[in-house]
Structures are given as structure tokens and as C-alpha cells.
Amino acid sequence: MRFMVLVKATKDSEAGVPxxxxxxxxxxxxxxxxxKAGVLLAAEGLHASSKGARVRFSGTKRTVIDGPFAETKELVAGFWLWEVKSREEAIEWVKRCPNPMPGESEIEIRQVIEMTDMGPGLxxxxxxxxxxxxAVVESRRS
Structure with missing residues (x-):
């Protein structure tokens, strides 16, 4: 099972404090x-939302919204992509993680949808x- 592990942004991370x-x-x-445990697939930090953009969809219309975005508790400052056996294993790994931000911080764990989860539409x-x-993506990594 793959899990996206999301480090939530704080006021400091949004202010660009390294x-x-x-x-x-x-x-x-x-x-x-x-x-070493074979869990890590990817890990990256993200720049503050002031350097980002959102694209809002409404039918066929697209609207670009430039950052920064007001609600830091809803923003992501970084992520890992892990391969583990269960949600519980992902939780145990997160509990071992150093606090990713000074003071209080939050990490969210979300299971990645696999193609087998797509149902009859697939x-x-x-x-x-x-x-x-x-296969194309994997060949470009090599």
C-alpha cells in the first residue's frame, strides 16, 4: 500500500523561514x-504558497488564483510517498518522525488510490x- 504523508504548513513555513x-x-x-527500511519512495519540501498558484475549475472555465493562500492549516509544506503494509505502519513511522516545524505541527496520512480501487469504470x-x-514515466527515471 502506498501512502502520501503530508506535512502541514505553518505561519513560519509560509513566511519562508527555513x-x-x-x-x-x-x-x-x-x-x-x-x-533503509524500503519504505521511502519520494520526499520533498515545498516553497511557500506565495510562489504557487491554484486553478479553479467550473465546468469548462479555468480561473488561475495566485498565492499566497490565507488558510495555512489547509496548506502543505512538504510530503513523503511511502510504501508500507498498512495504515497502522504508516502511523507508526509518522510517530517516529521528528517534529517537522518548530512548536506545534501536523502531519496527514492519506492512502494512494491504486488502479484496482477504481471499480468497473476502469x-x-x-x-x-x-x-x-x-512504464513511460519509469523509463524516464532511469
């Missing part, structure tokens, strides 16, 4: 543990197309 050396060191050690042709796309 982590100190101690936190970077702790996070690197934690990421190394994840990698025809054999669409499944084949998705497998082809994954």
Missing part, C-alpha cells in the same frame, strides 16, 4: 531510516493505457 541545521539533520536521519483498455503511462 529549518535550522538541527532539524535538517534529524529529518535526514529519519529519511535515511525510511530508505476498462481493460484504460488499465492497459495506465500501465503504458507508468
Amino acid at each position: 529549518p535550522d541545521e538541527k532539524l535538517i539533520t534529524e529529518m535526514m536521519k529519519f529519511n535515511e531510516e525510511l530508505a 476498462t481493460p483498455e484504460l488499465k492497459q493505457q495506465e500501465e503504458h503511462l507508468r
Whole structure:
């Protein structure tokens, strides 16, 4: 099972305050543990929402909204993508994580939808197309 593990933004992360050396060191050690355990698939921090944009969809209309975005509790400051056996295992890994922000912070854990979760709308042709796309993406990593 794959899980997206989301580090929620804080006022400091939205203000562009970088982590100190101690936190970077702790996070690197934690990421190394994840990698050695075969759990880590990806890990990245994100710039503040002031450097981002949102695209709002309404039927066929698209509206671009430039950051910053007001509600920091709804923003993501970084993420991991993990492969684990269960939601409980993902929770246990998060509980071992250093606090990603000074003071209070929050990490959200969300299971990634796999193609097998798509139901009858996933025809054999669409499944084949998705497998082809994954192969193309994987070949570009090599």
C-alpha cells in the first residue's frame, strides 16, 4: 500500500523561514531510516504558497488564483510517498518522525488510490493505457 504523508504548513513555513541545521539533520536521519527500511519512495519540501498558484475549475472555465493562500492549516509544506503494509505502519513511522516545524505541527496520512480501487469504470483498455503511462514515466527515471 502506498501512502502520501503530508506535512502541514505553518505561519513560519509560509513566511519562508527555513529549518535550522538541527532539524535538517534529524529529518535526514529519519529519511535515511525510511530508505533503509524500503519504505521511502519520494520526499520533498515545498516553497511557500506565495510562489504557487491554484486553478479553479467550473465546468469548462479555468480561473488561475495566485498565492499566497490565507488558510495555512489547509496548506502543505512538504510530503513523503511511502510504501508500507498498512495504515497502522504508516502511523507508526509518522510517530517516529521528528517534529517537522518548530512548536506545534501536523502531519496527514492519506492512502494512494491504486488502479484496482477504481471499480468497473476502469476498462481493460484504460488499465492497459495506465500501465503504458507508468512504464513511460519509469523509463524516464532511469
